[in-house]
Amino acid sequence: MLRAEGLAAFRGERLVFRDLGFVVPAGGALVLAGPNGSGKSTLLRVLAGLGRLAGGQVLWDGADALDDPAHHARRVFYIGHLDAVKLGLTVEENLRFTPGRPQGDVRHALEAMGLAELVDLPARMLSAGQKRRLALSRLALSPAPLWLLDEPTLGLDTQAIARFGDLLAAHRSTGGIVVAATHIPLPIGDVSELRLG
Amino acid sequence: MTPSPQQPSLGRLALAVLVRDVTLSLRHGADSLAALLFFVLAASLFPLAIGPSPEVLGRIAPGVIWVCALLAALLPLDRLFGSDFEDGSLDQLLLSGMPAGVVAATKAASHWVVTSVPLLLAAGPLAVMLHLAPDAIPALLGGLVLGSALLSLLGSTAAAIVLGARRGGVLLPLLVLPLAMPVLIFGVGAADAVSGGLSAQPHLLLLGAMLAAALPLCPLAAGAALRSAVE
Secondary structure, eight states: OEEEEEEEEEETTEEEEEEEEEEEOTTOEEEEEOSTTSSHHHHHHHHHTSSOOSEEEEEETTEESTTSHHHHHTTEEEEOSSOOOOTTSBHHHHHHTOTTOOSOOHHHHHHHTTOGGGTTSBGGGSOHHHHHHHHHHGGGGOOOSEEEEESTTTTOOHHHHHHHHHHHHHHHHTTOEEEEEOSSOOSOSSOEEEEOO | OOOOTTOOOHHHHHHHHHHHHHHHHHHTHHHHHHHHHHHHHHHHHHHHHHOSOHHHHHHHHHHHHHHHHHHHHHTTHHHHHHHHHHTTHHHHHHTTTSOHHHHHHHHHHHHIIIIIHHHHHHHHHHHHHTTOOGGGHHHHHHHHHHHHHHHHHHHHHHHHHTTTOTTHHHHHHHHHHHHHHHHHHHHHHHHHHHHTTSOSHHHHHHHHHHHHHHHHHHHHHHHHHHHHHHO
16 A cells, blocks of 8 residues: 655755645555646656655555665656667567566567567667557566556557556556556546646 | 565676676677777877887886776766666666665676776787886786776766766766876886886785775765766
């Protein structure tokens, strides 16, 4: 269970949000909504342990989550605006060399996002949407219970969005939590919404 | 829900990052060769500029090789974290379960493997070309092995500190070169001592002591710098 209390964070010199609180139960999904610049990405980075919290605390199963960032990182899978795709590596190598990736079936993960035919292609040949799919296919390899997704469906076609929805559903059915910032409705049901800004 | 028990160990995580960086540097062969070619070309300019006199060249050879190696090792530093920072991989590295200091140490190790090892291999033939006394060559290379590891640690720390700064590439040598001066002095001193009939041991021991101090301190500083860079 993820619980946040009284969160406040700065971006640069500006306070982007304060007194933010929410609870997401195991298997739950929280969508962050709000206009551009309202702090959705900042909140996701704070929850991942990358951003600095100006106030409040994040609790995981009742214990302070952010006091040991390296330990918290093992609970988290974060996908930001950037795809973290290395253009010099092939599609398969990009997955295989994902930092911290535990042993898993790379081909299976690529199939989950419909990239099976592209395994040996250098990543520099991929389109923007295909790179995004590659970034999302890492989710299929991740045993982390907390997924933090920043505009995950950006550039995806409808078929890929449906596949992504299957990944989310499988994750939630094992008790995983999803927190996503998005302007497009996610392809899953039963989500709570947190409005920022 | 607790983190999965079959999390890979720190050593395996670090090794995977090292293998990734070496693979990438082999794919971008031109970038990796640039430092080596710079080293060889810059050192080859000295006989042309100073003249082919073996006595003069032999006398300045350790200094020439050390300065050229130092400058060549600086060349790839701004891409060490820069490319990972720009494509989002640095976020993933910091979220891989490795403490930031281990991430920094791993990147320093990959700088050493990718950049310094080729320089070390080229340093021997260059020393012969510059007529360095044959018995001084092992001292020169021994000093370079220790010194290049130190330079990778100092350089990766500076690279982490300037990450995200405007004109970081210009700032980087200004940060590294003053810190590298003691390394240069004792590194050249080791080879000069042997040429002068003395033992290289004190110089090498001092380099080893500096390396022993830098080994824990530089990754700690670099790790803290990486954390603040992604904030």
